[in-house]
Amino acid sequence: MKVHLQLFSVLREKLPTEAMGRTVLYLDEGTTLAGILTMLDIKRKVVISLNGIHQPDHSHEVQDGDEVKIFSAVSGGADALLLN
Amino acid sequence: MPHGYNAKILHIDLNNSQFSVEEPGEDFYRKYMGGSALAMYYLLRDMPPAVDPLGPENVLVLALSVLTGAAVSGQSRMTAAAKSPLTGAIGDSQCGGFWPAELKFAGFDAIVLKGKADKPVYLWIHDGEYELRDASHLWGKITGEVEAVIKQELGDDKIEVLQVGPAGEKGVRFAAIMNMSTRANGRTGMGAVMGSKNLKAVTVRGKARPTVADKARLNQIAKWGADNLSKSDIAGLSKYGTAETIGANQSTGTLPTYNYNRGVFDKWEAIDGTTMYDTILKGAAEGMQDREGRDTCYACTVHCKRIVEISDGKYKVDPRYGGPEYETIATFGSYCGVDDLAAIAKANQICNKYGVDTISCGATIAWAYEAFNQGKLTTEDTDGLDLTWGNADSMVKLTEMIANREGFGDILAEGSERAAKKIGRGTEAFLITSKGQEAPAHMPQVKRSLAVIYATNPFGADHQSSEHDPVYEDDFEYFADRLDMMGFTEPQKPRSLSNEKLRFTLASQHMYSALDSLNLCQFVYGPAWQLYGPTDIVEVVRAVTGWDDIDLDALQRLGERRLNMMRAFNAREGLDRRHDKLPEKFFDKALIGGVSDGWKIDRNEFETALDTYFKLCHWDVETGTPTRAKLEELGLDWVADQLNL
Numbered sequence: 001m002k003v004h005l006q007l008f009s010v011l012r013e014k015l016p017t018e019a020m021g022r023t024v025l026y027l028d029e030g031t032t033l034a035g036i037l038t039m040l041d042i043k044r045k046v047v048i049s050l051n052g053i054h055q056p057d058h059s060h061e062v063q064d065g066d067e068v069k070i071f072s073a074v075s076g077g078a079d080a081l082l083l084n
Numbered sequence: 085m086p087h088g089y090n091a092k093i094l095h096i097d098l099n100n101s102q103f104s105v106e107e108p109g110e111d112f113y114r115k116y117m118g119g120s121a122l123a124m125y126y127l128l129r130d131m132p133p134a135v136d137p138l139g140p141e142n143v144l145v146l147a148l149s150v151l152t153g154a155a156v157s158g159q160s161r162m163t164a165a166a167k168s169p170l171t172g173a174i175g176d177s178q179c180g181g182f183w184p185a186e187l188k189f190a191g192f193d194a195i196v197l198k199g200k201a202d203k204p205v206y207l208w209i210h211d212g213e214y215e216l217r218d219a220s221h222l223w224g225k226i227t228g229e230v231e232a233v234i235k236q237e238l239g240d241d242k243i244e245v246l247q248v249g250p251a252g253e254k255g256v257r258f259a260a261i262m263n264m265s266t267r268a269n270g271r272t273g274m275g276a277v278m279g280s281k282n283l284k285a286v287t288v289r290g291k292a293r294p295t296v297a298d299k300a301r302l303n304q305i306a307k308w309g310a311d312n313l314s315k316s317d318i319a320g321l322s323k324y325g326t327a328e329t330i331g332a333n334q335s336t337g338t339l340p341t342y343n344y345n346r347g348v349f350d351k352w353e354a355i356d357g358t359t360m361y362d363t364i365l366k367g368a369a370e371g372m373q374d375r376e377g378r379d380t381c382y383a384c385t386v387h388c389k390r391i392v393e394i395s396d397g398k399y400k401v402d403p404r405y406g407g408p409e410y411e412t413i414a415t416f417g418s419y420c421g422v423d424d425l426a427a428i429a430k431a432n433q434i435c436n437k438y439g440v441d442t443i444s445c446g447a448t449i450a451w452a453y454e455a456f457n458q459g460k461l462t463t464e465d466t467d468g469l470d471l472t473w474g475n476a477d478s479m480v481k482l483t484e485m486i487a488n489r490e491g492f493g494d495i496l497a498e499g500s501e502r503a504a505k506k507i508g509r510g511t512e513a514f515l516i517t518s519k520g521q522e523a524p525a526h527m528p529q530v531k532r533s534l535a536v537i538y539a540t541n542p543f544g545a546d547h548q549s550s551e552h553d554p555v556y557e558d559d560f561e562y563f564a565d566r567l568d569m570m571g572f573t574e575p576q577k578p579r580s581l582s583n584e585k586l587r588f589t590l591a592s593q594h595m596y597s598a599l600d601s602l603n604l605c606q607f608v609y610g611p612a613w614q615l616y617g618p619t620d621i622v623e624v625v626r627a628v629t630g631w632d633d634i635d636l637d638a639l640q641r642l643g644e645r646r647l648n649m650m651r652a653f654n655a656r657e658g659l660d661r662r663h664d665k666l667p668e669k670f671f672d673k674a675l676i677g678g679v680s681d682g683w684k685i686d687r688n689e690f691e692t693a694l695d696t697y698f699k700l701c702h703w704d705v706e707t708g709t710p711t712r713a714k715l716e717e718l719g720l721d722w723v724a725d726q727l728n729l
Contacts, residue, residue, distance in 0.1 A: 008328065
């Protein structure tokens with residue numbers, strides 16, 4: 001099945017520069033949003049928009065023709081610096 | 085010998101050009117640390133209640149902290165505080181840039197200004213010396229020109245200039261204080277206060293860097309930040325600026341649109357930070373925007389500031405005036421239905437040239453747009469301007485008219501609440517103000533704790549006074565590493581106003597309040613997603629000052645102290661729980677479209693949450709005023725005495 005993917009902000013660096021954050025993914029049936037994150041090696045905290053609506057459940061399976069947009073949540077990732 | 089600070093506060097009475105230098109002891113700095121808390125000390129001590137905010141009796145404090153100027157990211161910030169001409173309550177605003185560090189190097193930790201000069205003057209502080217100089221030739225000039233003239237006049241290109249633009253001179257109630265012509269103490273009209281004192285600028289230069297107690301420790305912290313920035317999620321902030329959040333906010337239904345009637349804007353991609361990066365950042369045409377289109381503050385590795393350059397087309401933008409932040413893009417953009425990024429950048433430039441808060445300015449224009457689109461205003465009211473949603477030309481023109489107090493702009497320069505009162509015709513229904521200050525671009529209908537914060541915050545609706553809900557909600561990835569440490573282990577349901585959510589809200593409010601008293605940047609330091617977490621904040625304080633007994637609890641107390649002093653200031657002015665209100669529209673009108681379709685705030689739930697919040701604060705639930713017991717616990721007996729508690 002075919003899914004339209006668009007990445008924003010620093011996530012765009014997961015694709016070649018000339019792609020400008022856009023690509024089409026050809027996926028197996030049953031692929032989840034979490035599966036897409038794994039495929040792209042995205043480990044940051046993200047906000048995912050599925051067909052224009054926030055989808056917080058990353059176990060959600062995508063469907064043929066879906067439009068997936070992934071944003072970096074302005075949110076952590078760095079480990080706390082524990083000097084003590 | 086103190087580490088990190090000068091132990092010198094400069095007092096100036098502009099009525100008679102009298103200077104004095106106060107040298108507080110270590111106990112004072114340990115208790116108030118700097119910034120907002122230190123400013124509150126002087127405002128409560130030196131200003132009687134009920135003064136005219138634009139009269140000579142108002143006191144304006146420009147304050148740094150014990151950390152300002154240290155060689156670590158996110159510390160070169162300054163608090164401007166006075167009674168606000170916009171709200172009539174406490175005014176408080178923070179800026180970044182190089183000016184804060186330079187004032188520290190020039191020998192002072194804060195400047196306390198009272199009175200009014202009999203003609204325009206500017207203050208020149210250098211290497212411990214200070215003088216007032218004539219500014220008649222600078223009056224009426226825009227920020228970039230003033231900066232150039234002063235640097236030439238004083239013969240040093242490295243002088244840092246803090247100033248009011250023409251908007252501050254003309255008493256625009258949401259005028260900003262500017263530095264570098266790009267950094268603003270934007271909120272609550274501090275520029276109007278400075279202008280009312282005939283004080284055009286405060287220029288600083290110095291070479292005396294305060295000592296640091298443990299340089300190796302501080303270097304280690306600074307290096308860790310630089311090494312880990314690209315791995316952190318503020319990496320996006322660094323490369324794409326605050327506007328990178330447009331898309332995520334659209335997706336989660338919290339991008340205020342059409343004056344807060346919607347949480348989604350169908351043309352959001354046109355104004356997103358990624359689009360700005362690709363199109364109008366300086367150097368974008370040559371792919372050089374990473375180098376040319378970003379800017380930073382003293383010693384900060386993050387580089388979150390934008391520089392826009394537009395040479396062609398209807399809206400030309402000069403890079404010396406920087407580029408728009410997320411808030412600016414939202415207020416001039418989605419709030420007004422405008423999808424033209426060049427027009428938004430132009431409005432931002434006008435604000436930076438004339439010294440205007442972009443949030444209140446854009447939101448006030450959006451209020452006028454709604455009134456016009458609802459038939460309550462016509463072109464007869466607006467000097468012929470068509471305020472149909474999305475009209476970019478009118479938005480830019482109105483920004484200029486507000487900055488110059490021209491025609492309809494003169495009415496809007498009073499802020500939307502006063503404008504609605506003057507015009508009437510039911511336009512009050514379109515207000516999005518709390519205590520007279522226009523709401524920033526984070527929606528309490530979606531992030532429910534902000535309903536309590538916007539309503540109760542002593543200086544009006546504010547988005548940087550607490551951590552927002554998503555980090556402690558169970559449909560968002562949880563920041564266990566940091567929040568556990570602060571005792572928050574049970575993420576709450578989305579849009580809840582549970583007791584646990586409110587406990588989190590107040591604790592994070594105390595932390596943000598402490599950050600504004602340490603003058604630390606809230607993108608770099610904070611409780612959850614920021615580059616540095618709570619433990620790191622403690623480590624920075626210890627490394628700079630040598631006060632190894634300072635712990636997280638002490639810093640939370642600092643934040644609580646500052647918040648209580650602000651509420652006490654408002655109580656002196658006659659403000660209480662009756663003034664802790666939200667715009668009626670937030671209760672009455674459900675949002676339209678997107679994921680937040682149908683969402684609004686339940687009035688009963690909100691009032692119950694206020695009760696709980698005041699109980700958690702240990703304030704009087706009926707009045708929302710701090711109790712004597714709480715003030716004494718915070719070492720503020722003298723403030724309790726002022727309130728006759």
